[in-house]
Amino acid sequence: MPTGRLHIATSRVRQETSVVKVLAAISYEPIPLFEIGPLSLSLHGLFAALGFLAGAVLMTREVRRRRFDDEAVQSILTWGLVAALLGARLFTVPAHITDPGYGLGDVLGLAGDFSILGGYAGGVIGGVLRMRMLDINVPVHLDMAAAGMAIGAVVGRIGDLALVEHLGSPTSFFLGYTVKPGYDLAPQHDALECTVESAVNGICGTFHPTALYDMLGAILLLGALIWLGRAWASRRYGQLFGVWALWYGLQRFLVDFTRLDAAEETGTSVIADSVIGPFTGSQWGALLAAGLGAGLIWWARARMQTVSPETDVTLGATPIAVDPAG
Structure with a gap:
């Protein structure tokens, strides 16, 4: 970003936030590293890993409860993890492809930006490929992964909140983050920092914490998926995963409106995302996810069987042994 434009964008942020009456706001010092003895851990990477682990544990518990092949699922999760890492990086390429000096090393390196939508897309694609290779039922196993996908966002976003990433447009909303x-x-977000001398009323500005909004939405989604998994008696195989994709896609689409201005060059231009037409790149990806989720719900209703323990057995679950002696 040219220095002149950066100065204009920063000044605009200060002017906008100086005329906004902040009713209440969240404020704490960012925690980029967590030290355990001689070790320094990035909370971003740590909670991303913990999020995947939490999702894997939740899926594994559901697989065991319904008596499907546990070992096959561990292989699926391994493929999903590798593909998720690739997808998370590749989905950031459009936002950086025009950056000076950006090349293949930046795409393949461990440092840099990662996309949660890209991680989900890569993980699902990798997992489905492995399911096909193992000849196991895809809709059944996607359903068992749905709650795990939601809890992954809940846990993973803790790292974003610790580092204070993904701030959006200036706001007076009571959940705004004050710098x-x-x-x-x-x-x-270097352009949002300020000195004591340049601060307005003692602050640099208050901005939408989009990671917090996404985490709160994911908590609601997790609860809804757990409830639907138990109470939706007419549910067809594949529909629960469709609900996850539809909900999370719409959620991300709506949340990203709070950072659309921050992604535009004519706005504050302080987040790494491309703007394509009226929406961010993430919003277009979110709309695609929501559309695929809605399509899966409709397709499963017409083509798949109703979920039941008896049908699980026909799709690969181990039957419950019956004692002939009663």
């Missing part, structure tokens, strides 16, 4: 002088934000 104060001396705060060391994530590199993408």
